[in-house]
Amino acid sequence: MKLPLNFIIGAILTTIFLCMALLSLVWTPYDVTALEIADKFQAPNIDHWFGTDHFGRDVFSMIMIGARNAVMVSLVAVGIGMLFGVPLGLYAAAARMNGGNLIDEILMRGNDLIFAFPSLLMAIMITAVFGPGAINAIIAIGIFNIPVFARMTRGGALGLWSREYIMAARVCGKGSMRISFEHILPNIANILIVQATIQFSIAIIAEASLSYVGLGTQPPDPSLGRMLNEAQTMIFFAPWLAFVPGGAIVTMVLGLNLMGDGLRDILDPKLRQRKAREMEASNAAS
Amino acid sequence: MGHYILKRLLSLVLTLLVATVVIFVMIEVVPGDPAAYMMGLSGSTEATEALRSELGLNMGAWDRYISWITGMIKGDFGTSYTYRVPVSDLITDRTLVSVPLTIYALILSTIIAIPVGVISASRRGGFLDTLLMGAAQVGVAIPNFWFAILMVLFFSTSLRWFSAGGFPGWDAGFLECLKALTLPAISLALPQAAILARVMRSSVLEVMNEDYIRTARAKGLSKGQALMRHGLRNALIPVLTILGLQFSFLLAGGIIIESIFSLPGLGRLVFQSIAQRDLIVVKSIVTLLVLAVVVITFVVDLLYAAVDPRLREGKRM
Numbered sequence: 001m002k003l004p005l006n007f008i009i010g011a012i013l014t015t016i017f018l019c020m021a022l023l024s025l026v027w028t029p030y031d032v033t034a035l036e037i038a039d040k041f042q043a044p045n046i047d048h049w050f051g052t053d054h055f056g057r058d059v060f061s062m063i064m065i066g067a068r069n070a071v072m073v074s075l076v077a078v079g080i081g082m083l084f085g086v087p088l089g090l091y092a093a094a095a096r097m098n099g100g101n102l103i104d105e106i107l108m109r110g111n112d113l114i115f116a117f118p119s120l121l122m123a124i125m126i127t128a129v130f131g132p133g134a135i136n137a138i139i140a141i142g143i144f145n146i147p148v149f150a151r152m153t154r155g156g157a158l159g160l161w162s163r164e165y166i167m168a169a170r171v172c173g174k175g176s177m178r179i180s181f182e183h184i185l186p187n188i189a190n191i192l193i194v195q196a197t198i199q200f201s202i203a204i205i206a207e208a209s210l211s212y213v214g215l216g217t218q219p220p221d222p223s224l225g226r227m228l229n230e231a232q233t234m235i236f237f238a239p240w241l242a243f244v245p246g247g248a249i250v251t252m253v254l255g256l257n258l259m260g261d262g263l264r265d266i267l268d269p270k271l272r273q274r275k276a277r278e279m280e281a282s283n284a285a286s
Numbered sequence: 287m288g289h290y291i292l293k294r295l296l297s298l299v300l301t302l303l304v305a306t307v308v309i310f311v312m313i314e315v316v317p318g319d320p321a322a323y324m325m326g327l328s329g330s331t332e333a334t335e336a337l338r339s340e341l342g343l344n345m346g347a348w349d350r351y352i353s354w355i356t357g358m359i360k361g362d363f364g365t366s367y368t369y370r371v372p373v374s375d376l377i378t379d380r381t382l383v384s385v386p387l388t389i390y391a392l393i394l395s396t397i398i399a400i401p402v403g404v405i406s407a408s409r410r411g412g413f414l415d416t417l418l419m420g421a422a423q424v425g426v427a428i429p430n431f432w433f434a435i436l437m438v439l440f441f442s443t444s445l446r447w448f449s450a451g452g453f454p455g456w457d458a459g460f461l462e463c464l465k466a467l468t469l470p471a472i473s474l475a476l477p478q479a480a481i482l483a484r485v486m487r488s489s490v491l492e493v494m495n496e497d498y499i500r501t502a503r504a505k506g507l508s509k510g511q512a513l514m515r516h517g518l519r520n521a522l523i524p525v526l527t528i529l530g531l532q533f534s535f536l537l538a539g540g541i542i543i544e545s546i547f548s549l550p551g552l553g554r555l556v557f558q559s560i561a562q563r564d565l566i567v568v569k570s571i572v573t574l575l576v577l578a579v580v581v582i583t584f585v586v587d588l589l590y591a592a593v594d595p596r597l598r599e600g601k602r603m
Contacts, residue, residue, distance in 0.1 A: 111310075117536030118580045121556065121572060128560040131310060192387055205429050209542060212431055213557070228432055232546075235439055243437070246432035253427035261423075 007262020013255025017248075021068035030058035032065055032222055037151050041238050050244045053227075054234060059241065062222040063248050069134065069217045070224055070252070074203035076138045078196055081145020086192065088146070089153025090184060094176040097161040108154070111147035119144040120209060127215035137216040141206045145199050150187035152195050154179035197260035200254040224249050290591060298584050305576045313569050324367060326561045335581040337367070341566075354569075363570040373570045376555065383453060384544070384551035385465050388536045390459070390476035393528065398479040400525070403486020408513065410491065419487065425480025433544045434473035438546070441469060442597045451548035470547045474540060478532050485551050489521040524588070527530055530586035 030048075035055045042052040050059035088107060096104040123140035130136045158178065160166060169179050210216035211225025219226070224245045231241035323583040342350055357364065363373035404419050442450035447467050454462050493499065493508075494517060502512040540555035543572045546552075552571055559567035 005525065087291065099536055109297060112297075113304055116301055116305060116576050116583070117308075117572075118579065120576050121538045121541060121553075121575060123570065124541065124557070124560065125312065125572065201427070208429055209431065212429075213542060213545070228435065232435055235435065236443060239439065242432075242435055246429070246436070247434065250424065250427045253429075255421060257423060257426060 004262045004265045006258040007266060009197055010255050010258030010260070010262055013251055014259050017067050018254050020064045021071045022167045023141065024064035024068045027056075028061035028064050030061045032057050032061045033220055041080045041234075042236075044240055046274030047048060051231070051238070051240045053238075053241055056220075059244055061228075062227060063224070063244060065250065066222045066224040066227060066245065067248060069221060070204050070249075073138050073141070073217070074200050077141035077203045077207075078113050078145055078199045080138070081149050081199060082192070085146040085149025085151075086153045086185070088182040089150040089155075090157055091170050091177075092150070093157030093161060093184070094180050096158065098176055104154075107150070111150050114144065117144075119261065120206065123206060123210055124213065127210060132215040132218060134217045134221075137210045139208070141203050145203070148199060149192065152191060154187060156191055160184050160187055173241065183229060190263075193263045194267065197256055197263060201256035201260070204249065204253055204256070222260045229242075236270045246247060290316070291588065294584060294587060295591050298580055302577060304582055305580075306355060306573060308348075308570050309569055310354065311531070313349065313565050314350065316365055324565055326563060337484055346526070351500055355556070357521065358573065364566045366559075366564055366567050368564045368567075373567055376567065377552070378572065379554045380552045381469075381550055382456065382549060384537060384540055384553060386463075387471055387474070387544075387551060388533060389547065390464075390467050390471040391478070391536050392474035392533055394471055395479035396529065398475070399482035400481075400522075401459065402483040403525075404490055404602060405517070406487040407490035407494070408509070415487075419484065422480040422483045425476055426484075428477055428538070430473050430477050431546060434470070434543055435544045436471070437469050437473055449528070451546070453549050467549075470540075472534055473543050473546075478536065482525065482528060482532070486521065486525055490526045492547055493521040494516045499540060505578070527586055527590065530582050534575070534582050538575050 010071070030210045034051070035057065037055065039048075039052050040054055042048050046058065048058050050063065052058055056197055082277045088111075092107040093102045095101075095107075103187065122144070126140040126143075127133070127136045131140075146226070159185070166179060166183055169183055174182070208222075208225035208228070211223040212229045214229065216225055217223035227245040228242060231238070231245070287378065321334050321341060322342055325334045325337060338344060343355075344352065352365075356446075361374060363377065365371065366373050366376055369376060392418045400420070406415045406418045438450050441447045448465060452464050456463055490513070494513065496517075499517055503515050504511065538553065540549075540551055541557050543549075544551040544554040545557055546580050556568055559571070560567075
């Protein structure tokens with residue numbers, strides 16, 4: 001089977017960033033906590049590929065660790081969204097199919113409620129009230145992933161409940177929760193994986209935004225967003241400080257989006273157009 | 287239709303009510319003592335006590351909630367703790383910057399996105415399509431605050447076409463204000479335009495497969511004529527929904543952009559208020575933004591139902 005080009009490019013970009021993030025756990029070219037004031041504001045050169053910042057820290061090393069922090073925050077945030085959203089969606093669909101319209105209605109209105117809150121503003125509020133930091137950023141981003149997955153799961157599950165093989169499972173006497181997990185979940189796993197990739201990229205931008213305003217990952221841990229914030233005042237004589245972290249965010253997000261699109265093409269060629277539009281619609285809101 | 291409107295209206299009011307409870311709990315109950323929180327570490331006991339009685343914190347939570355809601359319905363949002371002016375005045379001033387900025391950004395993103403989407407779709411698979419959709423992919427991936435920083439670098443510092451920030455106020459003349467809002471509007475519009483262009487493209491592609499387009503072509507219309515006369519209107523329906531969503535997203539999403547360009551808008555006000563722990567202002571603005579989102583979604587749903595009767599049965603995914 002020939003893989004679509006967007007998937008290949010996306011997978012390569014994503015793999016590069018994941019490897020860099022993993023590598024930073026054990027090794028970075030320079031120590032980012034060591035300040036070498038004598039080496040400050042070096043433009044990109046052989047020793048420092050992406051230059052150094054106002055403390056003489058190596059920008060490449062900071063990008064590696066920043067990428068790791070972004071990946072970790074986003075991964076856990078999307079994980080929270082799936083962990084709560086998917087069972088909720090399955091439950092709502094099962095309840096509707098078994099006459100529990102009220103439960104379904106309540107769950108889905110609860111979802112609408114979260115959607116009604118402007119996500120970035122709420123994330124800023126949550127981190128402001130509970131204190132800035134990576135963990136609160138994860139929670140703030142994660143909460144807004146729950147309705148995305150719940151809605152998508154429910155939509156997919158409702159379409160499956162009228163299929164013959166579900167009927168067969170019911171006739172066999174399986175309970176609705178068992179049917180949901182054994183027969184429905186595997187059949188909607190592909191759309192969920194695609195959506196997870198997209199949400200992952202959205203979470204990376206959200207983490208960068210929160211860190212940019214000082215509410216995400218805290219110093220001395222490097223984060224891409226805060227690097228951009230610090231670069232702003234020095235952009236006139238050290239423009240690489242703004243270009244490099246921004247470029248890193250864009251490549252990471254681009255890689256994930258391309259991979260998501262490619263995955264969608266691979267897993268679901270028939271539904272491609274319709275799903276694409278629905279996803280765009282839900283992404284536009286987040 | 288009447289039944290449908292009533293049902294949606296009821297769920298709108300319900301959503302709003304629950305939303306106010308959530309906001310109230312988050313801001314007034316969770317931080318423990320809001321007065322101590324607002325005063326910060328430096329607050330003396332007397333000052334904190336004075337603020338507590340000013341905020342009415344000596345009342346129970348339920349009474350405070352009720353008086354907050356009834357006050358808001360009457361248009362009384364309370365007095366800002368840091369600015370010492372009625373919150374409603376503050377909000378009105380700031381809305382006069384934020385809403386025009388949002389509309390400006392929305393217009394820009396539509397002007398860019400619709401032609402790009404249509405051109406891409408009509409050249410499907412071709413070089414231009416690949417190029418435009420590649421650009422759209424990059425556009426989606428660019429964080430708007432980074433784009434804003436780059437724009438300041440190029441257009442304000444290097445080319446000196448625009449000022450790097452600030453807002454002259456509407457008294458300074460419409461064009462001056464438009465100029466001050468241009469860079470922020472572009473920064474907000476670009477990622478949105480990229481999303482919108484992709485939606486527009488897939489929407490046009492879908493419409494072009496419809497039977498009525500084939501009929502129009504069979505009657506002798508060229509592909510372009512069929513698209514312009516029959517397809518475009520239908521292709522715009524999903525775009526409209528997303529425009530509605532984007533309006534509320536942009537209104538709230540301006541927080542960071544407004545800070546970068548030092549625009550005295552709602553987003554910057556809410557951000558400053560969070561920093562200054564002025565919870566009264568934060569509470570009101572968040573509520574208003576939620577109200578905006580809910581009302582806009584409601585209006586879009588109604589428009590949708592008016593256009594497409596099938597949706598009235600409540601078949602929203």
